[in-house]
Amino acid sequence: MDFSYYPGCSLHSTGSEFDASVQAVFRTLNVGLRELEDWNCCGASSAHVISRGLSLALPARNLGIAEKSGLDVVMPCAACFNRHKSVDYEMRNDPQKRAYLEDVANFSFSGSIHVRPLIDIVANEIGLEKLNSMVKKPLKGLKAVGYYGCLLVRPPEVTGFENPDHPVLMNQILEALGAEALDYAYATECCGGGLTLTKSVIAARMVNRLIDRARETGAEAMVTSCPLCQMNLEMRQGKNGASMPIFYFTELIGLAFNLLESSKWWSKHLVSPTGLLKAKNLL
Amino acid sequence: MTNHSFQTLINSASSQSTQLCFHCHKCTAGCPVVEEMEYGPDQILRLIQMGEKDALLTSHDIWICASCETCGTRCPNEIDIARVMDALREMAIKEGVKVAEIDAVKFHKLFLFVVQNMGRMHEASLLGAHKLWTMNLLADMDAGVKLIAKGKIPIVPHLIKQRGEVKRIFEKVASNPADQKPVE
Numbered sequence: 478m479d480f481s482y483y484p485g486c487s488l489h490s491t492g493s494e495f496d497a498s499v500q501a502v503f504r505t506l507n508v509g510l511r512e513l514e515d516w517n518c519c520g521a522s523s524a525h526v527i528s529r530g531l532s533l534a535l536p537a538r539n540l541g542i543a544e545k546s547g548l549d550v551v552m553p554c555a556a557c558f559n560r561h562k563s564v565d566y567e568m569r570n571d572p573q574k575r576a577y578l579e580d581v582a583n584f585s586f587s588g589s590i591h592v593r594p595l596i597d598i599v600a601n602e603i604g605l606e607k608l609n610s611m612v613k614k615p616l617k618g619l620k621a622v623g624y625y626g627c628l629l630v631r632p633p634e635v636t637g638f639e640n641p642d643h644p645v646l647m648n649q650i651l652e653a654l655g656a657e658a659l660d661y662a663y664a665t666e667c668c669g670g671g672l673t674l675t676k677s678v679i680a681a682r683m684v685n686r687l688i689d690r691a692r693e694t695g696a697e698a699m700v701t702s703c704p705l706c707q708m709n710l711e712m713r714q715g716k717n718g719a720s721m722p723i724f725y726f727t728e729l730i731g732l733a734f735n736l737l738e739s740s741k742w743w744s745k746h747l748v749s750p751t752g753l754l755k756a757k758n759l760l
Numbered sequence: 761m762t763n764h765s766f767q768t769l770i771n772s773a774s775s776q777s778t779q780l781c782f783h784c785h786k787c788t789a790g791c792p793v794v795e796e797m798e799y800g801p802d803q804i805l806r807l808i809q810m811g812e813k814d815a816l817l818t819s820h821d822i823w824i825c826a827s828c829e830t831c832g833t834r835c836p837n838e839i840d841i842a843r844v845m846d847a848l849r850e851m852a853i854k855e856g857v858k859v860a861e862i863d864a865v866k867f868h869k870l871f872l873f874v875v876q877n878m879g880r881m882h883e884a885s886l887l888g889a890h891k892l893w894t895m896n897l898l899a900d901m902d903a904g905v906k907l908i909a910k911g912k913i914p915i916v917p918h919l920i921k922q923r924g925e926v927k928r929i930f931e932k933v934a935s936n937p938a939d940q941k942p943v944e
Binding site: 490491493517520521525526527528529534577580581582583627628666667669670675677679682683712747 | 774826913
């Protein structure tokens with residue numbers, strides 16, 4: 478099983494442990510990830526604010542590169558996934574926009590491949606049974622909530638994500654790894670990641686609402702698949718006392734598979750998860 | 761400009777039919793930042809219907825919107841309100857009105873400037889330039905220092921090979937008639 482891989486800018490910087498854990502887990506599962514040749518930034522959370530044209534044209538170039546590979550392209554970052562999937566949706570459904578974008582990005586769209594979020598590949602291509610069968614160190618006693626945020630699930634007609642009001646993939650993955658996945662009513666509420674550098678006080682209020690509600694459910698950690706959410710949730714959470722570790726779901730897969738590389742990921746976090754992992758005898 | 765044409769321009773820029781809003785308030789009830797706003801999503805749609813262009817383009821609300829898409833997902837008339845917010849922000853910048861959150865505009869412009877010239881994001885360039893441009897030098901210094909120490913903000917940028925292709929995309933989008941300043 479092979480896929481094209483679009484890491485996006487965050488996975489080469491603030492989300493480097495996400496990239497490292499994705500690569501390690503996929504290597505172990507023997508699933509190939511071929512990084513797109515010379516990909517460009519999709520414009521993420523800024524292009525759509527200033528220029529609708531750029532928000533469509535920048536991802537369009539990457540779709541052209543991905544089509545050449547003939548493989549579905551996997552995107553770990555929810556923002557990158559959302560931008561590329563939106564362009565894919567426009568090009569499939571609006572002939573006028575398609576012609577414009579083919580001209581601007583200089584390629585001919587065939588629609589032969591699909592843009593897919595990483596969690597879809599893990600849950601639906603690799604599968605929960607396979608994940609479960611590879612677990613060497615069950616995450617026993619780790620109480621966590623799955624957190625999806627916005628861009629993976631909305632707008633549902635574009636993302637095609639499973640039940641946008643009550644997605645379950647993340648909790649299913651956590652359970653397959655032996656963790657205790659708790660119900661969390663705020664799983665698709667916005668963390669304000671797009672505002673974290675422009676309206677940081679508002680972003681902090683949004684983050685702490687999510688952290689407080691997660692703590693009320695009994696969660697000791699939150700698990701996400703978005704580098705913007707992860708960064709924002711770590712950076713803006715309250716500084717008074719207790720802190721809430723924020724994991725990428727692939728980090729927990731790597732930990733449960735007992736991969737040696739996993740020890741390098743924890744020091745990359747702004748909120749250290751090592752205390753929690755030691756308390757659960759997972760380190 | 762007539763009231764009618766402001767709504768038409770926003771509808772056209774966002775590909776949405778804002779006249780369909782019958783103010784059920786579902787968008788506003790679910791908006792995660794509504795308590796920070798002066799109007800909130802449904803009143804913004806009402807102001808568009810009433811042609812209150814200046815009030816909207818100079819409002820803080822359009823910069824407080826987190827683009828989370830909750831409103832559009834719940835709208836019974838299928839108005840993608842986040843796209844409407846994008847159209848308002850884009851129009852505010854293009855028309856050169858007195859924007860309420862100028863630091864946010866500077867951030868997004870610098871973000872695109874970095875992408876235009878390097879082909880990818882380079883956080884150190886973006887954040888450094890934004891600090892200088894806004895003279896907000898000390899904001900988030902503690903987090904920034906930690907991220908650099910952890911090797912999560914690379915100092916040396918990665919330049920893609922085909923930077924010319926990305927620059928051409930910027931030029932072509934800028935020359936697209938539909939992307940030009942609306943005619944008054």
